[in-house]
Amino acid sequence: MKNTEAVKNEINRSEQHATRDAYGAALLALGKKRNDIVVLDADLSGSTKTASFAKAFPERFFNMGVSEQDLIGTAGGLSLTGKIPFASTFAIFETGRAWEQIRQTLCYSHLNVKLVATHSGITVAEDGASHQAIEDIALMRVLPNMTVIVPADSIETTKAIEAVTDFNGPVYVRLGRAKVPAVMPDAYKFEIGKAYTFHLGKDANIIATGIMVSPSLKAMEILKKQGIDAGVINVSTIKPLDTETILKAAKRSKLIVTVEEHSIIGGLGGAVCEFLSENHQIPVKRMGIRDTFGCSGSSDELMKLYGLTADDIVKTVKQGLE
Amino acid sequence: MKTSNTKDIEFLKKQANSVRIEILKMLAEAGSGHTGGSLSAADIATALYFYKMRHNPKDPLWKERDRFVLSKGHAAPLLYTVLALSGYFDPSLLKTLRKIGSPLQGHPCSKMLPGIEISTGSLGQGLSIANGIALGLKMDKLDSRVYCLLGDGETQEGQVWEAAMSASHYNLDNMCAIIDNNGLQIDGHCCDVMTIEPIIEKWQAFGWNVIDIDGHNMQAIVNALDAAETIKDKPTMIVARTVKGKGVSIFEGKAKYHGLAPTSDELAKALEELGQKESA
Numbered sequence: 387m388k389n390t391e392a393v394k395n396e397i398n399r400s401e402q403h404a405t406r407d408a409y410g411a412a413l414l415a416l417g418k419k420r421n422d423i424v425v426l427d428a429d430l431s432g433s434t435k436t437a438s439f440a441k442a443f444p445e446r447f448f449n450m451g452v453s454e455q456d457l458i459g460t461a462g463g464l465s466l467t468g469k470i471p472f473a474s475t476f477a478i479f480e481t482g483r484a485w486e487q488i489r490q491t492l493c494y495s496h497l498n499v500k501l502v503a504t505h506s507g508i509t510v511a512e513d514g515a516s517h518q519a520i521e522d523i524a525l526m527r528v529l530p531n532m533t534v535i536v537p538a539d540s541i542e543t544t545k546a547i548e549a550v551t552d553f554n555g556p557v558y559v560r561l562g563r564a565k566v567p568a569v570m571p572d573a574y575k576f577e578i579g580k581a582y583t584f585h586l587g588k589d590a591n592i593i594a595t596g597i598m599v600s601p602s603l604k605a606m607e608i609l610k611k612q613g614i615d616a617g618v619i620n621v622s623t624i625k626p627l628d629t630e631t632i633l634k635a636a637k638r639s640k641l642i643v644t645v646e647e648h649s650i651i652g653g654l655g656g657a658v659c660e661f662l663s664e665n666h667q668i669p670v671k672r673m674g675i676r677d678t679f680g681c682s683g684s685s686d687e688l689m690k691l692y693g694l695t696a697d698d699i700v701k702t703v704k705q706g707l708e
Numbered sequence: 709m710k711t712s713n714t715k716d717i718e719f720l721k722k723q724a725n726s727v728r729i730e731i732l733k734m735l736a737e738a739g740s741g742h743t744g745g746s747l748s749a750a751d752i753a754t755a756l757y758f759y760k761m762r763h764n765p766k767d768p769l770w771k772e773r774d775r776f777v778l779s780k781g782h783a784a785p786l787l788y789t790v791l792a793l794s795g796y797f798d799p800s801l802l803k804t805l806r807k808i809g810s811p812l813q814g815h816p817c818s819k820m821l822p823g824i825e826i827s828t829g830s831l832g833q834g835l836s837i838a839n840g841i842a843l844g845l846k847m848d849k850l851d852s853r854v855y856c857l858l859g860d861g862e863t864q865e866g867q868v869w870e871a872a873m874s875a876s877h878y879n880l881d882n883m884c885a886i887i888d889n890n891g892l893q894i895d896g897h898c899c900d901v902m903t904i905e906p907i908i909e910k911w912q913a914f915g916w917n918v919i920d921i922d923g924h925n926m927q928a929i930v931n932a933l934d935a936a937e938t939i940k941d942k943p944t945m946i947v948a949r950t951v952k953g954k955g956v957s958i959f960e961g962k963a964k965y966h967g968l969a970p971t972s973d974e975l976a977k978a979l980e981e982l983g984q985k986e987s988a
Contacts, residue, residue, distance in 0.1 A: 456870035463840015490830040
């Protein structure tokens with residue numbers, strides 16, 4: 387109950403920020419504290435927000451040009467000399483173009499490299515399908531040794547960047563381009579591998595990640611007014627999955643709905659279904675992009691087109707409970 | 709800088725012969741693995757591990773060591789042999805190549821064996837990693853050098869040229885790459901599969917200092933490694949002209965021995981040849 391009170395305050399916050407902006411600010415702050423942090427980019431430092439670090443610490447910033455494979459390898463090499471490299475570019479190019487470099491070089495040798503990608507999901511918007519990474523969670527999740535984190539807002543991004551700096555091993559952090567509302571409480575303690583339960587619902591539980599946490603909380607409020615007790619859990623670490631929290635939600639309700647700005651194949655929905663199918667039988671509805679490419683349009687238009695608004699979540703929960 | 713004298717060269721030649729013998733024995737025992745490309749680079753790796761590189765088998769992670777990245781990871785038997793003969797691990801382990809439970813994986817795994825800087829095997833990735841190490845060493849103001857061995861067929865990978873660009877862009881004069889230019893890849897001659905010529909001019913155009921040598925002339929290898937150290941503000945590429953399967957007549961110049969291990973008969977013949985050379 388206490389959590390629900392906190393949520394109310396948070397989702398009424400008027401200011402919105404892009405998670406990539408929080409990343410840029412976090413890098414700059416951490417760069418001042420630690421001189422073992424180095425940053426690499428592939429000609430997108432203005433967009434990924436690593437440019438402010440580059441300006442402050444030019445001797446610790448390496449622009450690799452338009453070459454993602456070399457970006458990953460060079461970051462790997464730097465980590466072998468004890469540096470903590472943050473390598474950034476757009477999500478599709480980082481996880482797609484350089485997937486095998488990430489597998490062979492970073493994951494197989496368990497290198498301490500942080501991949502922080504921006505411009506994930508369909509909210510890249512007008513740039514269209516070629517730039518909309520809707521497979522990146524799946525691509526990273528399948529790799530042994532890889533940790534996958536999808537922050538819900540700027541507050542969580544800041545805390546996640548701090549946490550991954552202290553964590554030893556390859557990490558993928560998925561950030562977005564669009565401005566999103568703050569949803570996490572200020573006092574929230576981010577821990578890799580721990581989900582955050584806003585409210586545990588008796589009827590249904592919505593398991594959301596990234597920017598989909600915000601509309602899920604709105605859906606929860608709408609459902610509450612209609613007499614349906616739906617909970618919301620923010621699974622910001624997709625791997626390792628917080629199976630304890632998910633099992634608890636599944637055992638205490640009649641329906642699980644997963645929501646992600648990603649393909650329904652291989653992402654959060656896939657991870658939750660893989661776990662639940664072996665551990666607890668319960669109906670699961672997966673919300674996300676349904677095995678199709680995106681297209682150009684504004685973020686709002688695209689979220690409507692692909693059925694990812696708060697109203698769509700309400701509809702899915704109600705249909706699932708029927 | 710060390711200076712090489714005739715005595716060093718004779719020692720290194722004998723050592724390279726021993727390396728070849730160990731490679732063939734371990735490959736025959738394993739029954740699979742890459743013979744041709746391990747033998748072609750044997751003289752180069754011998755010069756690196758027994759002449760040029762600063763390294764300490766008793767302290768594999770010694771901060772001031774020179775680093776070696778085997779980008780052509782299929783030459784794992786060669787790397788395992790020079791590491792074992794250097795004292796990184798008991799040479800009896802060489803018999804376990806490619807066997808279940810062995811740290812001597814089919815391609816090098818850094819988490820399983822001391823002395824291996826980074827896991828390799830998927831071609832085209834090593835030079836980028838070596839560049840990253842070179843950058844890190846420069847940041848730490850260490851004068852350690854980075855050596856990266858590439859196959860010639862491997863340079864067909866686009867990432868190699870991304871790395872070629874960044875090494876010269878960042879003036880990595882602590883980087884010395886070597887191409888084991890044996891002219892053959894799995895499907896045949898490089899010039900038939902996908903030509904990489906003109907190899908000298910390509911690397912020069914990418915801003916590298918290029919040294920062209922006979923990769924089986926130990927004095928030439930030693931001289932080139934010494935010369936590379938004197939170059940400032942740019943990386944050095946040693947293009948080592950080699951013969952695939954070098955040292956054993958039945959394997960020399962044959963593409964099929966890229967990924968084939970010697971049979972017991974072939975091993976007997978090979979050891980006889982190498983033994984004769986050793987005593988000659």
